[in-house]
Amino acid sequence: MLLGVFACTPVKRGEYTEGSGTIFCDDGFRNVLDEEIEVFEYTYPNSSIIPFYVSETQALDSLLENKTQAVITTKELSKEQIAYMKNKYKRIVRQQCIAVDAVALIVNKDNPVSSLSMADIRGILNGTITRWDQLAGNDTTRIRIVFDNPGSSTVSYMREKFLPEGKTISDNPNAYAQKSNAQVFDLVKKDPDALGIISVNWLGDDLSVAKKVPLNERMEAYKAENDTVATNLTTEVNILKVSNPTEENDFNATAFKPYQAYIYSGEYPLFRKVYMISTAKKSTVINSFYMYLTGFVGQKIISKTGILPYHMNPRVVNLR
DSSP states (O other), rough: GGGGOOOOOOOOHHHHHHOOEEEEEGGGGGHHHHHHHHHHHHHSSSSEEEEEEEEEEHHHHHHTTTTTEEEEESSOHHHHHHHHHHHOOOOOOEEEEEEEEEEEEETTTOOOOOOOHHHHHHHHHHTOOBBBGTTSHHHHSSSSEEEEETTTTTHHHHHHSSTTTOOOOGTTEEEEESSSHHHHHHHHHHHHTEEEEEEEGBHHHHHHHHHHHHHHHHHHHHSSSOOOOOOOOSEEESEOEEEEGGGGGGTTOOOOOOOOHHHTOOOOOOOEEEEEEEEOTTSSSSHHHHHTTTSHHHHHHHHHSEEETTTSOOOOOOOO
């Protein structure tokens, strides 16, 4: 029943529609979307956005089956899919990049490994590197690869970047699927042999600190036109640095953590774009939310999560 609840009142330019609507989102971006919805609904109390946190595959399928009119995903619709939505459902697709996310690799606080190269990551995922002592120290236990779920955008990104066509991370006997990014984080905190694959927005301290502030005060901070960059990442786990020595960078082996400054510069190599896709009509609350999320305040909120807002320039700061 929730999937069909949309407002139909005509709206003038710059106004926001009242009513309810749904959005399907990959679990990797739950932290971001929860805060966006909370602030939007506080600002427009007669509006309600109902999120469904699913795999990226499920989110895109739901959009293409017209079960929802909005998704957040790391993939754009193709020209063929856009034409399909127009011909079959009379839906006009609007899609815009809202952020640049990074995939982070995390380990337990007792793990001596502090950095990996892209070649190391490829070896771990394809099974040629199976023990921690092949990377650092003398721990001969097996590396337990932990990820959220086989259909997630994070897993899809790592598979496409590091594995040959037809192979999956689940093929590795040392890989273990969880149900969410939160479960990956909690398991790594407890297991010294785990290597977690997770979206960096789950690791930023700035948003968790912000959430302790009353919502009305957070709103004023989000509206302020000042530069904002999230520089604090969690200390509950170790976040690995990643290097990418290639001919293009003169085989520079310097490794970087997934801070916004290094995502922005491209020095942290594991990054991907995040899109909001909407097929909602202009007289709906979902279209209003689309405008909000791609606007100043929506982008300012993203800047507090550890990932990079697409429409705001970050300050490049020195991080030690």
